[in-house]
Amino acid sequence: MQDQSHSHICSLIPMHKLVPQSATTFVYQAKLAKILCNVYLTWCKRLTNHDLTITIDKPSKENYYTCKIDLKNTQCWGKKGLKSFDIVEGTRVDIFWDFRQAKFSSTSSTSSSSEPCSDYYVALVHGEEAVLLVGDLKSDAYKRTRSRPCSDEATLLHKKENVCGKRLFCTKAMLNYGSKRGEHDIVIENSLSGPGDPEMWISIEGTVVIRIMNLNWRFRGNETIMVNNVPMEIFWDVHDWLFSSPESGHGIGLFIFKLGTLEEEANATDFDSRNFSDFCCNGTKHDHVVDSPKNTSDFCHFLYAWKVE
Template sequence: MRDFPSCFGESGVQISDSSSSSNRASQNLVTCLYKTELHGCSCTITVTWSKSLMGQGLSIGIDDDANQSLCKVDIKPWIFSKMKGSKGLEFGKSKVYIVWDISAAKFGSGPEPLEGFFVAVVIDHEMALLLGDLTKEAYRKTNANPPPSNAMFISKREHIYGKKVYCTKAQFCDNGQVHDIAIECEAVGLKDPSLEIRVDRKRVMQVKHLAWKFRGNQSILVDGIQVEVFWDVHNWLFGTPGGNAVFMFQTCLAPEKSLPLAFSQVSRESQLAGIGFSLILYAWRNE
């Protein structure tokens, strides 16, 4: 196993960020990045789902291949009238049309809808990104030209909660199986805590003597794909009571590849290098 800090550059910074000191309201969000083509050039679409006492929120941003923002739309949390709608804008000579319908969506415990919805990003009458299962409704509402979007899902960041077990779902390749991921760690009050990760209830990784190995990485296989797992549980063991642990699952990661600090940098690096999909989890302990 490689030394964990060396995976994050010469300075040895960890993947933890300032979110460890933020309040729970700001943590209830999921950010997804998609890579697609625009006029023959690569661009990135960032979709952020949020949830608050006012309802669900949605933010969509489009960046070019030089990481320059082309446009951004913030759809504030809605309770009544904003469950469906559309927004149009322009950048350069291109016209962007964003249409959404979450009125019949089903949600789990998080802010991201599970089914019964669509979100469409249309650029110059072409479907650049289509999310959700109501595809026919999306094409009818947008009048976009087929074929469907060829956008590639490259990165996801989310916050998960638990006392001993932290669960989420992930799909590590296009059209691949959606897997249940469970991270189990009982670190409070134990002299020799350990960490266990299961995929579809099968244990794929175990870290013993966690107090000595609170940061590290290990390779696992999912759907025949090599997935590099990074963990940083320093805050759980030695930090403040409200601190979070951070986990990252990265597909197709070259052994010598160094990973940067921020999520946006990780996603950007993944996009440029074409190294597949990354899932970043901020795990918070419910007191």
């Protein structure tokens, strides 16, 4: 896929108004009171704020429910809580959380990730069942919520991540979603200055799987690789890394990692500019309710890579 026209991904966004920050959104589909809803968990870290926003969408409805948790709260009681609401009349849904002992992995010598790596839980409970449970303290969550595992647990649809870097961009992607191996380390490295032509490398678990030479001509494209004998499509669009003007602000590259191929999703990059801006700036609701995936290969990891100097 070699389209040399400027993509709508970044060109429609007022870049000078955007401020890079660490943000990761997980989009789940859950059944609440027999209604399929999209549940968004957005971990967002700014210079002065660090929070988790949980948003529940109802299809064909304008209203939605939001719960915001301050992860920077220095008071222990502020890191454990409960919020309840009615998804439909007379049907209560509870959100429980505990971040009192949560640990965050370091992304650099001076900062840590927006999402905890251990010692926490977030539970969405309906009808004595934990419809959605994230975190490693599952036993504590079931005990506190007096719930049991749900027979129809939530499905992870997408992971959308916002990262900043100069030459290196690191992330973790569920390349074999549903297996015991979990997430894999991915590193994107670029060489955009120097005597030679600009290049880009994409590595998975320390092995280079894609090398793009003459990046100024191949700034947009896709390739299929094999991961654990399963095909995976990697799509990239780094036009603004190379051609954005200084006054436009930070150049943003888009990467999509998807099991299978993108042949049936030719319009995968036709994002609404307002939704993209909402995600990058606010880390809030930014998607429409999507249909239930046909299989686990429909899971996608979207990586928005901000190139800063």
